[in-house]
Amino acid sequence: MAAFELVIRPREGWQPVDLREIWTYRDLLRFLVWRDIKIRYKQTLLGGLWAVLQPLIAMLIFGLLFNRIAGIRNVGAPYPLFTFAGLVPWTFFANAIGLASNSLVGSEQMIRKIYFPRVMLPMAMIAALALDMLISLVMMAGLMLYYRWPTTTALLWLPVFLFGSCLASSGLGLFLSALNVQYRDVKYAVPFFTQMMFFVTPVLYPVSLVPANFQFILVLNPIAGMVEGFRHALLGSPVSWTLVTASFTESLLLFLAGLFFFRRLERTFADVI
């Protein structure tokens, strides 16, 4: 139910998100996150195990392809550990922008029939996926035990990079979900875009393998620094702080831009969707 005195009038220009309103609707956000977690693996045999299986299978296949066939060695850690540490944030990011970008269109009926801060739909989706990321981190711990790989104090950085991954995913997720309402092209472009992005993210190869004149591509990639950061925090691998700083700056800008852009398009959602 709305606040005590409410004034409805056309909005002008670019406006930030109304934080007070989001606070009013906090229970809704909670229930939406909880719904997204509950229904994601409903009527599946393996349930939450999929959160672990996705990066695990990817790790095995890529390990075979890149390690054995393409011959990428000397990554500073056992190749499966190296890959899995990168796949944790990457899988989260890829799923997040995929699911978030369809979150509004998928809730068309709700948007047409009732008011609530629309930003909650993509955000709830991303929050629910963050839980998957935590589950796969448990798997990562298991792998590290298996390989007897020691943890370092760098592990303290992990929450920072978890946060950074959420920031990058939310920024892009907000942007794409709003755009998808107007242009369904987004639905077709996102999987393709994600696939392209995978190649310019150092998941399967170390940054050191990228020729110097191509490094700028990594610097422009908000998730590249997060992948590097995860690896640093989990495995104590050396890290390019320039890349990390660049990625964090980009993620923050992306998030803010995403919020404003979302707010701008929000007013037409019910008419256009």
Next chain:
Amino acid sequence: MQPIIEIRNISKRYQLGERNAMYGSFREALVNTVRNGWQRLGREPANGHTPSRADTCLWAVRDINMDVYKGDTVGIIGSNGAGKSTLLKILSRITEPTEGSVSIRGRMASLLEVGTGFHPELTGRENIYLNGAILGMHKHEIEARFEDIIAFAGIGKFLDTPVKRYSSGMYVRLAFSIAAHLDPEILIVDEVLAVGDVAFQKKCLGTMAEAYARSRTVLFVSHNLAAVESLCNRAVVLHQGRIAFTGTAKEGISYYMRNLSAEAPKEGLHVIDLRTARGRSEKYQPHLRRLELYTEGDTPLSGDLPAGAFLKAVISFELKDPCTSFDASIAFDTDTGQRVCTAHSAYEPTRAHEERSGEQTFVCRIARLPLVPGEYNLHVGLDIGGHEVDWVENAARLTVLRADYYGTGIVPTKGTTLIDNRWTLRPVGITI
């Protein structure tokens, strides 16, 4: 007293035509972004980037001014496309107005449908929480009403079953129960009652009436004029996006019926062309051709008829294939959509005829029209082989005038039907 809802010059414009296609495309957007600048993105309600031209615009609502005071129950009525839903969507904040402002002073809840956001995979219990939160309730508010909600819905042992396994009746009961336990100061209701069968709708209406008594201010949009009449004390009639009439519910309904009911033909015409009638359901081909109305001495009927007068209806229709079994009917409804009675050729005991084809005409004679003075709508139907093949709603409109039906000088005004009745007073002392 300060109004609880203050609507000032509210207008909403939509774009029409090609540009308003459901899905835009990137190509178009890119071209337009370059042409018009990034600034225009998200500005136009319909497509965000097309310069508006008068001929491609539609003002769904225009210059609406209205004050609603605490305790009012306002019915909003109007034909399809009059702007009722758009107004409601603006008030519920689903869509933004193009111009004007609305001030709302109180906790508001809007119900444009029941069960919004229900997820089939979630259990009844889970959906109560989710739907409650979507409707704007806090967790503790939902918890406080939880027992009442399940009791009213009567889903007891199915509480932890996914709602996709519910019967449609249970599903609607649960959805409705959550909605009925909202306790806002202002309630905005669209045709949420357009679910379930007639019996369930009636039950819902009853519960709604109670809910309305609890919550102090209600805005109610409905095609169900009877519901508006019984639930609302004020009515606002919308016509082509503007307010055409404001007054009591009764006045509003009769204004609407008299002037705006799109299907009602103009009065004074006793021959009504049914081939192009607007009241025909889309599923029917136009078999019915013409309805003619006459009264005493075959005088063409101009729409006014004294109670108890002679009514002759002539119905012409086309039989495309030769057949022996066909029937026509005329139904009489009150202003508020209640069926009073139906005259049907199948009720004629002496009827016998051979196979027919081509244009045919039934003549129906009603010796004494037994309707209480008031306004009535006539619907015409055609059955072939026992199946309804055509049906025209509101084919004609009849005003029944006050007349001395019983020869006593007393004119009934209550109810809808006049029955022939004789009374005797038993002589004193006789008990059988």
